[in-house]
Amino acid sequence: MNELSQKYNVPGPRYTSYPTVPYWDRNPTEEEWIQHLSNTLDQSQAEGLGAALYLHLPFCESLCTYCGCNTRITRNHSVSQPYIETLLKEWTQLLQHTGRTSHLSVSEIHVGGGTPTFLSVSELDYLFGQLTKRITRTDNAEFSIEVDPRVTSQEQMRVLAHHGFSRISLGVQDFDPKVQDIVNRVQSVDQVKKVTDDARSLGFNSVNFDLIYGLPLQTLDSIETTMKHVRELRPDRIAFYAYAHVPWIKPGQRRFTEDDLPQGENKRALYVLGRTILEEAGYVEVGMDHFALKSDSLYQAVLDKTLHRNFMGYTARNVQPIIGLGVSSISDAWTAFAQNEKLLETYSKCVHEGHVPIHRGHVLNAEDLSLRRHILNLMTEMRTSWNTADPASSFLKEVPHRLDEMGRDGLLNLQGNEVHVTEEGRAFLRNICMAFDARLIRKAPETKLFSQTV
Numbered sequence: 001m002n003e004l005s006q007k008y009n010v011p012g013p014r015y016t017s018y019p020t021v022p023y024w025d026r027n028p029t030e031e032e033w034i035q036h037l038s039n040t041l042d043q044s045q046a047e048g049l050g051a052a053l054y055l056h057l058p059f060c061e062s063l064c065t066y067c068g069c070n071t072r073i074t075r076n077h078s079v080s081q082p083y084i085e086t087l088l089k090e091w092t093q094l095l096q097h098t099g100r101t102s103h104l105s106v107s108e109i110h111v112g113g114g115t116p117t118f119l120s121v122s123e124l125d126y127l128f129g130q131l132t133k134r135i136t137r138t139d140n141a142e143f144s145i146e147v148d149p150r151v152t153s154q155e156q157m158r159v160l161a162h163h164g165f166s167r168i169s170l171g172v173q174d175f176d177p178k179v180q181d182i183v184n185r186v187q188s189v190d191q192v193k194k195v196t197d198d199a200r201s202l203g204f205n206s207v208n209f210d211l212i213y214g215l216p217l218q219t220l221d222s223i224e225t226t227m228k229h230v231r232e233l234r235p236d237r238i239a240f241y242a243y244a245h246v247p248w249i250k251p252g253q254r255r256f257t258e259d260d261l262p263q264g265e266n267k268r269a270l271y272v273l274g275r276t277i278l279e280e281a282g283y284v285e286v287g288m289d290h291f292a293l294k295s296d297s298l299y300q301a302v303l304d305k306t307l308h309r310n311f312m313g314y315t316a317r318n319v320q321p322i323i324g325l326g327v328s329s330i331s332d333a334w335t336a337f338a339q340n341e342k343l344l345e346t347y348s349k350c351v352h353e354g355h356v357p358i359h360r361g362h363v364l365n366a367e368d369l370s371l372r373r374h375i376l377n378l379m380t381e382m383r384t385s386w387n388t389a390d391p392a393s394s395f396l397k398e399v400p401h402r403l404d405e406m407g408r409d410g411l412l413n414l415q416g417n418e419v420h421v422t423e424e425g426r427a428f429l430r431n432i433c434m435a436f437d438a439r440l441i442r443k444a445p446e447t448k449l450f451s452q453t454v
Contacts (some may be wrong), residue, residue, distance in 0.1 A: 050107030173297035
């Protein structure tokens, strides 16, 4: 495994979408986007499936220097209410644009950031009270929210439970004090435990911890200590991500240097140790970077073959469309994507002028749609197949050749036009999906799926 880890240690997308955001090149107009969104809404509403909403709340009191999210750092809480009003105005206008004069059926709401619990108890109550006035929850609706254990109170949790939230995700990242200090995310085990316990006592049925490996100053000992506390707190789900060092995009990461970061095989060893401890504790790796207890719906989704992957990571079902509200949020109508303006002031100006605040997007062509399905199959079912009638067949003819080396390394089984990822290949799922990424390969033909021959 060490040799394979070195060989396949090349950068690659996480494939929360296809095409991936850097390769979007066909921006929809406002009218085109509304039409794509309306078409998908019509279908989901007719089938009784409901839509999904994603709300982006960007405010944080302090900067976590590992963070790659779109945030606004401030201790001035007076910014919250104007932002809430803008977000609600965007929601109202979007319903009008899509001709939704009656209630919209919704099966999922996910709230991220930033720090959603930057909002006060009364602001959370007002936001979700107003938002849900125009929706009807499906029978199996699931509302989830990301929280910072340092600033989340039991009163906030109680309000969230009142408005139907049943899943909560805690940004833990690492419990080692040295690592917490250098990434400016100092929080105690007791703080995380309190929010976890509060969630369970208030009826939340799933608690997720976000963990990161490859952070500055992380060692095998610090990963072992972190996983010890994770085992004791026993969240239902775990996202165990690799840290991405991009200081040219996120200047806050310049607080440390590459010399502080575990590299190559040392970084991979952190993941292997963490995964081993989690599996020994009863967690199952349900997809790339994601683990769940067998009692959690994400594990059941694997058994039922309903597991899905989108901009929020892995989910237990495929809900379309995803309607993004707030600055920088991304919407997904399956046939098209749209991302809101990334600068808060520009976003607010667009909304108050009555415009759909699109910063960029992409309208998928027939090949995109086909390859999106293949990559999603690999990410969720570890297999995919195609035939000569496939809209992407001209590109797919070359895929077996790109996968030959991976087959020889035991990462997958390739029979004709069918690919099945092996257990050993699960760790290299990104590399395998890259072989199906036509836009990446065409625009960056020098892209390597592996770095060397062993």
